[in-house]
Amino acid sequence: MLAMMVLHIFSLQNSSDATLVLFEMVRKKEFGLKEADEAVWEQLQKTLRERLCQNALPEVTGYSFANQKKHLTDLIQRCVTIGESNSALVIGPNGAGKTMLISSILAELNKDSKISGNLLQVHLHGLLQTDDRIAVQEITRQLKLENVVKDKVFGSMAEKLTFLLEALKSDDGKSQSILFVMEEFDLFAHHKNQTLLYNLFDISQSAQTPITVIGITCRLDVVELLEKRVKSRFSHRQIHLFHSLSFEQTCEICVNALSLPKTFANKKFCNEWNAHVKEFMDESVVQTTLKHKFELDRSIRSMYSLMLMPVCRLSSSHPYLDPKDILDAVKIFSCDSKSAMLQGVTILQLCLVIAMKHLTEVYEGSVVNFEMVFNEYQKFVQRKSHSIQSFGKSVCLKAFEELVALELILPVEGSSFSGSKSIPKEYRSLKLLVTPLQIIETLNSYSACPSELKTWASNPLPS
Amino acid sequence: MTMSQPLTSTGTWNQEILCRNKQITLLQLLMGKKSHATPPAIFIYGHSSTGKTFVTKKLLKSTEAPHASINCVECYSQRLLYEEILGQLSGQVLCAENNYTRSSRCETMNEFVRLLKIVIEENEWEDQTVYIVLDNAERLRNMEGHILPVFLRLSELSKCNVCVILLTQIIWEKFSATSGYVEPLKIHFPDYSKNELLEIMTLDTPEGFSKAFYSSYVNLLLSVFHMACRDLSELRHLALINFPKYIQPIEKGEATQTDVHKLWRNIEPHLKKALQTLFLREVSSSQWEEYQENDSSSLPPLLSSTTQVELPFYSKYLLIAAYLASYNPAKSDRRFFAKNHGKIQQTKRMKKAEASSQLIGPKVFQLERLMAIFYSIVDVRVTPSAELFAQISSLVSLQMLSQIGSGDQLDTPKFRCCVSLEFIRSVSRTVNFDIMKYLYEFAA
Numbered sequence: 001m002l003a004m005m006v007l008h009i010f011s012l013q014n015s016s017d018a019t020l021v022l023f024e025m026v027r028k029k030e031f032g033l034k035e036a037d038e039a040v041w042e043q044l045q046k047t048l049r050e051r052l053c054q055n056a057l058p059e060v061t062g063y064s065f066a067n068q069k070k071h072l073t074d075l076i077q078r079c080v081t082i083g084e085s086n087s088a089l090v091i092g093p094n095g096a097g098k099t100m101l102i103s104s105i106l107a108e109l110n111k112d113s114k115i116s117g118n119l120l121q122v123h124l125h126g127l128l129q130t131d132d133r134i135a136v137q138e139i140t141r142q143l144k145l146e147n148v149v150k151d152k153v154f155g156s157m158a159e160k161l162t163f164l165l166e167a168l169k170s171d172d173g174k175s176q177s178i179l180f181v182m183e184e185f186d187l188f189a190h191h192k193n194q195t196l197l198y199n200l201f202d203i204s205q206s207a208q209t210p211i212t213v214i215g216i217t218c219r220l221d222v223v224e225l226l227e228k229r230v231k232s233r234f235s236h237r238q239i240h241l242f243h244s245l246s247f248e249q250t251c252e253i254c255v256n257a258l259s260l261p262k263t264f265a266n267k268k269f270c271n272e273w274n275a276h277v278k279e280f281m282d283e284s285v286v287q288t289t290l291k292h293k294f295e296l297d298r299s300i301r302s303m304y305s306l307m308l309m310p311v312c313r314l315s316s317s318h319p320y321l322d323p324k325d326i327l328d329a330v331k332i333f334s335c336d337s338k339s340a341m342l343q344g345v346t347i348l349q350l351c352l353v354i355a356m357k358h359l360t361e362v363y364e365g366s367v368v369n370f371e372m373v374f375n376e377y378q379k380f381v382q383r384k385s386h387s388i389q390s391f392g393k394s395v396c397l398k399a400f401e402e403l404v405a406l407e408l409i410l411p412v413e414g415s416s417f418s419g420s421k422s423i424p425k426e427y428r429s430l431k432l433l434v435t436p437l438q439i440i441e442t443l444n445s446y447s448a449c450p451s452e453l454k455t456w457a458s459n460p461l462p463s
Numbered sequence: 464m465t466m467s468q469p470l471t472s473t474g475t476w477n478q479e480i481l482c483r484n485k486q487i488t489l490l491q492l493l494m495g496k497k498s499h500a501t502p503p504a505i506f507i508y509g510h511s512s513t514g515k516t517f518v519t520k521k522l523l524k525s526t527e528a529p530h531a532s533i534n535c536v537e538c539y540s541q542r543l544l545y546e547e548i549l550g551q552l553s554g555q556v557l558c559a560e561n562n563y564t565r566s567s568r569c570e571t572m573n574e575f576v577r578l579l580k581i582v583i584e585e586n587e588w589e590d591q592t593v594y595i596v597l598d599n600a601e602r603l604r605n606m607e608g609h610i611l612p613v614f615l616r617l618s619e620l621s622k623c624n625v626c627v628i629l630l631t632q633i634i635w636e637k638f639s640a641t642s643g644y645v646e647p648l649k650i651h652f653p654d655y656s657k658n659e660l661l662e663i664m665t666l667d668t669p670e671g672f673s674k675a676f677y678s679s680y681v682n683l684l685l686s687v688f689h690m691a692c693r694d695l696s697e698l699r700h701l702a703l704i705n706f707p708k709y710i711q712p713i714e715k716g717e718a719t720q721t722d723v724h725k726l727w728r729n730i731e732p733h734l735k736k737a738l739q740t741l742f743l744r745e746v747s748s749s750q751w752e753e754y755q756e757n758d759s760s761s762l763p764p765l766l767s768s769t770t771q772v773e774l775p776f777y778s779k780y781l782l783i784a785a786y787l788a789s790y791n792p793a794k795s796d797r798r799f800f801a802k803n804h805g806k807i808q809q810t811k812r813m814k815k816a817e818a819s820s821q822l823i824g825p826k827v828f829q830l831e832r833l834m835a836i837f838y839s840i841v842d843v844r845v846t847p848s849a850e851l852f853a854q855i856s857s858l859v860s861l862q863m864l865s866q867i868g869s870g871d872q873l874d875t876p877k878f879r880c881c882v883s884l885e886f887i888r889s890v891s892r893t894v895n896f897d898i899m900k901y902l903y904e905f906a907a
Contacts, residue, residue: 042496045495045496045499046498046500049500049501050500052500053500053502125620126609127572127609127620128572128573128576128620129573130571130572130573130607130609134571134574137573138573141577187609305502305646308493308502308648309492312493332649333648337508337634337635337649338634338636340634340653341508341509341634343653343654344510344513344653344654344693345693346690346691346692346693347690347691348690348691369822369823371821371823371824372822372823375822389691389738391691391738391739391741392739394740395691395738395739395740395741395742398742399691399742405632406510406632406633407633407637423824423879423881424824424881424883426824426883427823427825447657
């Protein structure tokens, strides 16, 4: 038997020299990835991380939004070349690519020297410029007019804005066009009297200086937030962006994000790596995980966050994107945090939670307070006194307060007509924020959980 | 053989941190090397004393990355928060020379982001990650609404490589109230298991004792306390204050270190006693030692729940009357306090419905009812005087009564009694008044 096998191998070796060569080649190719030294991996990680960590916005304009892009580019171009003022809103859900769209348009326009030389840009963000005073300050700063303004005092916002715009006019009276990009536009609508919006839209209506106001927001009802006088000055041009990418397109974007650019120094490594990325993305595990995530959240950002783990692990000693890492990432980042926190509470606290659960079921709709919970707990402990340690009221209250601090239990607001300070804390009404299912699951995986507790959790005490 | 950089640099310091290897590797992976881009925000949650702050601080120290760690309890306002972050990053120390003031004033988020960029530029950190650690991050929810979302996307807004690490005990779901939040990466720090606790606490072995001996002591301690307490710092405190008691027989020469049974028998009652006052820290540790030395069977005075408060005679009666008014249904007043109350009509149903008034808590009553009960329980004749009413308001300021509603209801103020049953029993004992006879729930 053995002799036969040896013979067989010998015959193989003699006959198929060609396959051997091929085999060598495959091995060599693998070596290409493996051989690369730390510096190359370092560079790879740096490139990929920058893409995945949201510092650079994903490039997806090639796939969709062609119409919207044309529309917006047109608006800005007309403003620069003809001097036509305009206003528009870009509306779309989070992660649809609003900011990305604007920045890619601007990047393209900046290449055109005729436009970039004649267009000033002001970027405002609703989260940063939280009131109109700060916003005007920021506008002044971005237009580099701090020296001109110095400490002049202005009567109104309109006066100041016109002053700023006047200051920008060149000697021959021709004024430069200004582009205002306002992110989180809905937050500007909450400013007092909407002064800034009113003035900006007012300028865009009158033929003073050509300005374009582009608001970016995720609120579909944003126009309703505008006051009447502001609304009437707005052009009502709304550009909607929605998640329009299919799953295949999303995968393609991910492949692009993971692939190395052609300009990468090491050509061979680059090619091999890109081939590896394609292989990785085609793995069934990766596909199903991504599909699952895609069905929950269609933004590119969420896909990238999954890719981050495998990329982080890359090094010369671990030169592959491992599908296992992506599963790990899902497990780490999407575990049920409430159950995880419940795992860490003490048995005493679990007892209190279970007692509260039963009470909530009994007194459905009415309030539960600590005194009731403690009463229920004592009933349980008295029954099972041999196996469960009993604790005094004050210790229980402390343990209970800890649960409140963890916000697993929440005081009910407005249950008493005056602030709950007037009621002793034992009697304040509370509600439990853990579902019965979560409790059962926790008990099942809780280490060294007394069996009495499990039985109690599923069956209330007979009264 | 080239080892990757982060692994070699950990060698020395991560031996100091026990049982957190998984979390440390995960964080190290995410942080990568200095020049690497990092996720804009990392959210670390877990129970108290699970090493969240400790691990993060050690990790940042070891990588020598520029960082600022802020406790949001200390920096409760926008300005304090921003200036502290900027101050720490630019290495400015508050001292007498600079008159304990920051060089730059920063009150708004806009300003903060601008100054942050300047600090990064000045220090030439453009190609490094700057870390901002916000401890007790749940406090950020109570500040202005825009602060938390800005921190979550600070790297995008400042266009710098900034990573914000949020540390908290509260789960992420409680943070995201409004839309527009960027989801941070969530990392859970689980509780230490019993074995891990044992391992960590053995580090505290006092001088002159072997590790094995202390470890067996900690094991005993855990077997008693683990059910009610998993907080490492609380357990360490307990281990520390009870240890002298544990080794007492050895010092007296009655037992040796190997005599585990004898030592256990000696310590057991003390630990049981300590269990009843767990977390409470009603006494300082020196008081506790004193109490342990005295070997008295009763707890020190502070530990007894009915702390004696000396009240004026009428105040006591007023308090008793208030308690009765809070816990008795108004309907039953006639039965307890009228001379001719007629027949007691108490159906079974009524009894059951009212049975839980001790559980539901005190109810609100009007001043008139309080006075009516007061007059009927005081033996001597009292005339309503200003002094009497002044005593009510002093009871309110002692927080034994609480006044309901604003003070504008001059004619019929409403109150609620806030003292416990034990307390009111001890008060009524001092005036020889049997309150149990008058309580609807307990009176036969």
